[in-house]
Amino acid sequence: MVKRTQRIGLGIVLLGVLVIILVFANINKPEAKSLNYFIAQTEQGKIEKIIINGNNFIVKDFDGYEFIIRTIEALPYSEQKALMAKGIIVEHRLEPIWQKYLPYLLLLLALAVLGMYLLRFLKRSPINRNSPNEFAKSKAKAIQQEHSNISFEDVAGIEEAKADLQELVEFLKNPNKYKLLGARAPRGILMIGPPGSGKTHLAKAVAGEAAVPFYSISGSDFVELYVGVGAARVRDLFLTAKKNSPCIIFIDEIDAVGKKRSNSIHASNDEREQTLNALLVEMDGFESNSQVIIMAATNRPDVLDSALLRPGRFDRQITVDTPDIKGREAILHIHAQNKLLSNEVDLHTIAKRTAGFVGADLENLLNEAALVAARANHIEISTADIDEAADRIVMGPAKHSRIISQKERRITAYHEAGHALAAYYLEYSDPIHKITIVPRGQAGGFVMRVANEDRIYATRKMLLDNIAVALAGRVTEELIFNDVTTGAQNDFQQATDIARKMVTSWGMSDALGSIMLASSNSIYDSKSYSENTAELIDSEIRRILTQQYNRVSELISTNSQKLETIVQALFERETLNAVEFETLMIGKSLKPLTIKTAKNTPAIKAKPVAQLRITRPATLAN
Numbered sequence: 001m002v003k004r005t006q007r008i009g010l011g012i013v014l015l016g017v018l019v020i021i022l023v024f025a026n027i028n029k030p031e032a033k034s035l036n037y038f039i040a041q042t043e044q045g046k047i048e049k050i051i052i053n054g055n056n057f058i059v060k061d062f063d064g065y066e067f068i069i070r071t072i073e074a075l076p077y078s079e080q081k082a083l084m085a086k087g088i089i090v091e092h093r094l095e096p097i098w099q100k101y102l103p104y105l106l107l108l109l110a111l112a113v114l115g116m117y118l119l120r121f122l123k124r125s126p127i128n129r130n131s132p133n134e135f136a137k138s139k140a141k142a143i144q145q146e147h148s149n150i151s152f153e154d155v156a157g158i159e160e161a162k163a164d165l166q167e168l169v170e171f172l173k174n175p176n177k178y179k180l181l182g183a184r185a186p187r188g189i190l191m192i193g194p195p196g197s198g199k200t201h202l203a204k205a206v207a208g209e210a211a212v213p214f215y216s217i218s219g220s221d222f223v224e225l226y227v228g229v230g231a232a233r234v235r236d237l238f239l240t241a242k243k244n245s246p247c248i249i250f251i252d253e254i255d256a257v258g259k260k261r262s263n264s265i266h267a268s269n270d271e272r273e274q275t276l277n278a279l280l281v282e283m284d285g286f287e288s289n290s291q292v293i294i295m296a297a298t299n300r301p302d303v304l305d306s307a308l309l310r311p312g313r314f315d316r317q318i319t320v321d322t323p324d325i326k327g328r329e330a331i332l333h334i335h336a337q338n339k340l341l342s343n344e345v346d347l348h349t350i351a352k353r354t355a356g357f358v359g360a361d362l363e364n365l366l367n368e369a370a371l372v373a374a375r376a377n378h379i380e381i382s383t384a385d386i387d388e389a390a391d392r393i394v395m396g397p398a399k400h401s402r403i404i405s406q407k408e409r410r411i412t413a414y415h416e417a418g419h420a421l422a423a424y425y426l427e428y429s430d431p432i433h434k435i436t437i438v439p440r441g442q443a444g445g446f447v448m449r450v451a452n453e454d455r456i457y458a459t460r461k462m463l464l465d466n467i468a469v470a471l472a473g474r475v476t477e478e479l480i481f482n483d484v485t486t487g488a489q490n491d492f493q494q495a496t497d498i499a500r501k502m503v504t505s506w507g508m509s510d511a512l513g514s515i516m517l518a519s520s521n522s523i524y525d526s527k528s529y530s531e532n533t534a535e536l537i538d539s540e541i542r543r544i545l546t547q548q549y550n551r552v553s554e555l556i557s558t559n560s561q562k563l564e565t566i567v568q569a570l571f572e573r574e575t576l577n578a579v580e581f582e583t584l585m586i587g588k589s590l591k592p593l594t595i596k597t598a599k600n601t602p603a604i605k606a607k608p609v610a611q612l613r614i615t616r617p618a619t620l621a622n
């Protein structure tokens, strides 16, 4: 009982403090005057400066007298300029947030304290004691429900992913159309991409576009200290979702729970595996007509348990890539909307300078720039402010985002252009699908080729051409820079693998003839051939590689004009698709870059699925 009176006492003290602060907040303020008074004073040239602070501004006249004008809206920028033209100093001051909100904060605190005591009191009551559901209750907090008001217009630079998801929106909006045709809902969609590229943002946009509830939970929320909690949370999440269908479940960082199951009997793994199993069971347990769509995000698809990726589970994968220059400009446009940028700022130039930045980095960049500008009392954000912000981000403690230097971009551009040129001129190489110098993972860029038709066999000519294409990146570096980089490791691996198989497995070497020399599990088998043959194999492999190296070297040097054209284009656009590449190769020039800004982007239409998905295996050279 004594304790209780103490608590009540505390509450009263808190309230007292609150009242005192509220009173103080209203003293010491300059006198309020009308707008007309201000205008009159301005006409008479009495005003020295104004300090804008949200919807109010404080006016100082030459006599040192201060008064405050309260307006309904912030003073428009044009008005500010007009005042400045009259020689009045216009300053901006961001009122420290705490000053404005302190009273409310304190009130909230007081309420929270009160609420906590109440809750504790309730918990003590015998009804709730030892409730078996104690854990299950706490899990409800981990699940976030929201009605997202983000739309596709707020997402830019990842157009392919957006187009892929458009179909999903259609399904959620108009399920009957699909049901009549007997189509099953896509169940699990896995979004793969580096941190900050907009996976969560995109999932929310899908919910927003389709106007359905969005239940999100993070993979790490599933994994708790207590065995069984994670699994219970999964069940609860799915139960809630089913009750509220159609809706979207979003599991962020699914790799935290969906790692490959091991055989170890480690206790900490036990909990995760139970959770994962519960997830698998729940995903299977959906009736085919339920309209609950599960989206998940990860930046580490390689560690996921294969059971998660089976048909009927996360069988659709959407890559959310690092944006290219066009994408970056579009993202900058979105986040510049609520910033006061100076007219002189050119977002295209900013996009050029921020190679390697993802959406979150770009948002952060503009925000930092605004802070820099505010600190320096600028009335708008200038290019210099943005530059300073970029420096801060790159130098700063969170160094995960790196701006790629012009020198590195140049080398990558030549390297990838070399691959592309070889693929174009060599008769048996698959045609180019995409060339990019936007980094992905360890690779600085890549060239993707996709076959025109399905095939079962590879011919010898094809294999030789593929070796040549793989070597072309390094060859070009050597020709242009007279020096080579470490960037070609993967290429060599590929080329050597093909050459080795040609010699040892496919009987394609003249010197060795049609003989199978590699055993399928060669690690355990002792070699079935002599030292002599081993030497012969090595020299054959080397011969093939050298021949192709020389062949492609000649090809690149005779077409160095084209090489420059491609490099130029890559430098400007960072990504070239098949059509753009072809256009350049036949000597035409590309249409100027136009970017979609939030204003002029028409709502994107669902593209026919067949057009979007690459069904044939693609070859990557990076």
Ligand code: ADP
Residues within 6 Å of the ligand: 154, 155, 156, 157, 158, 193, 194, 195, 196, 197, 198, 199, 200, 201, 202, 297, 331, 334, 358, 359, 360, 361, 363
């Ligand atoms: P991820 O989930 O991939 O780590 P988020 O979706 O959480 O990244 O992105 C963080 C923030 O960065 C978003 O809230 C959004 O404001 C901004 N952002 C990221 N990507 C984009 C994009 N493509 N377009 C617009 N804004 C983006």
Ligand code: MG
Residues within 6 Å of the ligand: 199, 200, 201, 252, 297
């Ligand atoms: Mg995220």
Ligand code: ZN
Residues within 6 Å of the ligand: 415, 419, 470, 473, 474, 487, 488, 491, 621, 622
């Ligand atoms: Zn390469």
